[in-house]
Amino acid sequence: MSKSPLALIVDDEPDILQLLGITLLRMGIDTRKAENLEQAYHHLENNQFDVCLTDMRLPDGDGLELVEHIQEKHPELPVALITAHGNMEIAIDAMKAGAFDFLSKPVDLNALRDLIGSAIKLNQPSQSSKKTTRKMKKQLIGDTPIMKQLKQTILKLARSQAPVFINGESGTGKELVAKLIHYKGPRADAPFVPVNCGAIPSELMESEFFGHKKGSFTGAISDKKGLFQSADGGTLFLDEIAELPIAMQVKLLRAIQEKSVRPVGGESEIPINVRILSASHKNLLELVEKEAFRQDLFYRINVIELSVPSLKERAGDIPKLAEYLLGQLASLHGTDTLNISQQALDRLIKYEFPGNIRELENILERATTLCSGDEIQLDDLNLPSGSTDNKDSKPQHASIVDLPQRNDLTLDEYLEQIETAEIKKAMQAAKGNKTQAAKLLGISFRAMRYKLKKLNLE
Numbered sequence: 448m449s450k451s452p453l454a455l456i457v458d459d460e461p462d463i464l465q466l467l468g469i470t471l472l473r474m475g476i477d478t479r480k481a482e483n484l485e486q487a488y489h490h491l492e493n494n495q496f497d498v499c500l501t502d503m504r505l506p507d508g509d510g511l512e513l514v515e516h517i518q519e520k521h522p523e524l525p526v527a528l529i530t531a532h533g534n535m536e537i538a539i540d541a542m543k544a545g546a547f548d549f550l551s552k553p554v555d556l557n558a559l560r561d562l563i564g565s566a567i568k569l570n571q572p573s574q575s576s577k578k579t580t581r582k583m584k585k586q587l588i589g590d591t592p593i594m595k596q597l598k599q600t601i602l603k604l605a606r607s608q609a610p611v612f613i614n615g616e617s618g619t620g621k622e623l624v625a626k627l628i629h630y631k632g633p634r635a636d637a638p639f640v641p642v643n644c645g646a647i648p649s650e651l652m653e654s655e656f657f658g659h660k661k662g663s664f665t666g667a668i669s670d671k672k673g674l675f676q677s678a679d680g681g682t683l684f685l686d687e688i689a690e691l692p693i694a695m696q697v698k699l700l701r702a703i704q705e706k707s708v709r710p711v712g713g714e715s716e717i718p719i720n721v722r723i724l725s726a727s728h729k730n731l732l733e734l735v736e737k738e739a740f741r742q743d744l745f746y747r748i749n750v751i752e753l754s755v756p757s758l759k760e761r762a763g764d765i766p767k768l769a770e771y772l773l774g775q776l777a778s779l780h781g782t783d784t785l786n787i788s789q790q791a792l793d794r795l796i797k798y799e800f801p802g803n804i805r806e807l808e809n810i811l812e813r814a815t816t817l818c819s820g821d822e823i824q825l826d827d828l829n830l831p832s833g834s835t836d837n838k839d840s841k842p843q844h845a846s847i848v849d850l851p852q853r854n855d856l857t858l859d860e861y862l863e864q865i866e867t868a869e870i871k872k873a874m875q876a877a878k879g880n881k882t883q884a885a886k887l888l889g890i891s892f893r894a895m896r897y898k899l900k901k902l903n904l905e
């Protein structure tokens with residue numbers, strides 16, 4: 448028979464210790480109880496725990512000290528803090544210090560069960576890793592020091608429930624990193640729900656995020672679950688979070704803080720248990736300073752910030768990446784994997800990659816089509832000549848070239864012509880992907896949609 452998991456619970460109020468103990472016992476978890484730090488340290492020395500739950504205020508110190516002690520002496524042990532209601536600052540500090548999660552007082556027993564359940568799963572990695580392998584078809588390739596460090600951080604963050612903000616240039620792999628954090632953690636069996644915040648029309652946002660009730664607005668022909676509910680038990684990945692309109696930022700903050708949502712037209716709140724990961728290629732702090740992003744939401748989602756390096760910063764990974772991506776293309780097309788000539792590889796290593804790995808993928812896909820033998824040659828890459836190793840040069844698709852003659856066009860007509868040409872070029876470079884094309888042009892997805900419509904380019 449396998450042993451029951453063991454939890455350490457630390458609180459100076461005997462009633463609370465008893466309530467926590469009974470709840471955990473009903474979950475099949477044994478407990479050791481401590482009323483202060485000294486007793487907690489003693490138990491930690493003499494037992495092998497699966498999870499620790501501690502109150503913030505203790506007679507001989509505070510819960511943060513215990514979090515730090517555990518981080519140092521027992522880094523594998525998930526520890527969660529119980530904080531006074533509404534004291535988010537301490538909860539955030541605790542997560543930054545390495546706490547796995549937090550609970551607010553009065554402790555909601557359902558939330559407690561979810562939290563303990565997730566923590567216990569961390570010690571049964573075999574199940575999740577099988578799942579990970581099945582669901583993660585893509586790998587994070589790279590073994591330059593900066594990538595090795597990133598992979599280690601991902602594993603550490605996967606064990607925590609802390610919100611993580613992933614920053615990095617477009618196409619660097621932010622979504623892939625978010626997926627790994629999810630699939631390598633205790634939520635791997637529940638959904639990973641990605642959402643591009645720039646791609647939802649603002650009038651539909653509330654209903655997309657929180658769901659709606661039948662008849663709550665024209666077109667609401669049946670009840671609909673929102674993204675939060677779809678991600679229940681799992682992870683909601685808010686990509687391009689900087690694009691969220693301010694009004695939606697307020698509603699999002701509320702949902703994250705209250706851990707519940709109210710569907711449009713609904714009467715009651717629905718509790719949700721979702722980990723929030725977010726990403727943007729923009730500098731959120733700058734947006735906070737310009738008042739384009741709410742500071743309170745920024746602090747809430749940016750408990751931990753993770754930077755994904757650009758491809759330029761890890762050019763040493765290009766040969767391995769090229770080999771891996773060519774393998775992926777071959778299995779997609781059901782063909783043999785193409786090789787790549789040394790000359791072509793050298794050219795790629797020198798190239799600037801404004802669009803990072805997504806651009807490398809596109810270049811190799813195009814090269815695969817153009818290649819007539821079994822080895823990709825320099826010409827097959829079809830890289831813009833003169834682009835490149837020169838740090839000051841601009842990516843081809845982001846610069847205005849060959850300005851047309853204005854002749855007798857009005858200024859507006861002339862500018863429209865240039866705009867049309869640039870948008871077409873970006874759409875081509877992005878293979879028709881509007882989000883990507885908008886990024887290349889440095890405009891929001893909404894602006895892109897508006898322009899495509901206005902210029903009749905759809």
Ligand SMILES: Nc1ncnc2c1ncn2[C@@H]1O[C@H](COP(=O)(O)OP(=O)(O)OP(=O)(O)O)[C@@H](O)[C@H]1O
Binds near residue numbers: 586617618622728805
């Ligand atoms: N280290 C890597 N190894 C292998 N493939 C990668 C790696 N990083 C990114 N990719 C691939 O590159 C493509 C772009 O990655 P992803 O969509 O995660 O980037 P992103 O930073 O989220 O982009 P955006 O800012 O445009 O949303 C994906 O197909 C992804 O699988």
